[in-house]
Amino acid sequence: MNVVISQPFFFPWVGMLEQVRLADIFVHYADVQFSKGSFTNRVQVKTANGVIWMTVPLEHVTLGQKIAEVGIDNRRNWQRQHLETLKQAYARAPFRADMLALVEAVYAEKPATIGALSERSLMALCEYFGLDRGRRFLHSDGIGADSASSRRVLAIVQALQGDRYITGWGARNYLEHELFEQAGIRVEYMNYRRLPYPQLHGEFTPFVSALDLVANTGSDGRRYIASETIYWKDFEPS
Numbered sequence: 001m002n003v004v005i006s007q008p009f010f011f012p013w014v015g016m017l018e019q020v021r022l023a024d025i026f027v028h029y030a031d032v033q034f035s036k037g038s039f040t041n042r043v044q045v046k047t048a049n050g051v052i053w054m055t056v057p058l059e060h061v062t063l064g065q066k067i068a069e070v071g072i073d074n075r076r077n078w079q080r081q082h083l084e085t086l087k088q089a090y091a092r093a094p095f096r097a098d099m100l101a102l103v104e105a106v107y108a109e110k111p112a113t114i115g116a117l118s119e120r121s122l123m124a125l126c127e128y129f130g131l132d133r134g135r136r137f138l139h140s141d142g143i144g145a146d147s148a149s150s151r152r153v154l155a156i157v158q159a160l161q162g163d164r165y166i167t168g169w170g171a172r173n174y175l176e177h178e179l180f181e182q183a184g185i186r187v188e189y190m191n192y193r194r195l196p197y198p199q200l201h202g203e204f205t206p207f208v209s210a211l212d213l214v215a216n217t218g219s220d221g222r223r224y225i226a227s228e229t230i231y232w233k234d235f236e237p238s
Helices: 014-022 078-089 096-108 114-128 149-159 169-173 177-182 211-224
Strands: 002-006 025-028 042-047 050-055 136-139 164-167 186-191 228-231
Touching: 002 014, 002 149, 014 114, 014 164, 014 186, 042 078, 042 211, 050 078, 078 096, 096 114, 096 211, 114 211, 149 164, 149 177, 169 186, 177 186
Parallel strands: 002 025, 002 164, 025 136, 164 186
Antiparallel strands: 042 050, 186 228
């Protein structure tokens, strides 16, 4: 049983969808501390003038506040600004209408927190590419694992009866791999292929929002979501 556990990211890059693809169970991990400068409330978008940040403004964030508790600042119409940015950036994209409809549908739900908005943005992408089928999506706060850091991640995997934990490159600096080994759970890291697909505005980059994949390839973009994993002892990030 493959388990993936991830904090919510706002309209994340294709690499996040690659993690979802490999999961039997995907756990939304929003009851952890919000980190300023993360991808929880911002993402990169490729435009004719280069790559820019598309950011969701937040209400005052207090020290130690959980992602699921951080409110969105709606004093200005940031949604309209985002849509204008996307309309201009993808004016010549063949599936521009699909991408804009997806974003508009997410914004129309008016999530109150950045955790809820970012989770919904990921799920909208999963639904578009059919990644919501054949796997379960759960929330960490409903699993009942009360430990912290690596021990909590391990407890979640054990509670779900997982035998393989798949994670992204960022975890290599803090994950206590030996704990998982002792529990009989295999840790593997994403081996991102970063497959090039037709893309506007110059040289290909894989690190922009997966909205880019929607706009440029439509639902056929599913075939570019194709990475595999590598055992943690053999993992050397490129």
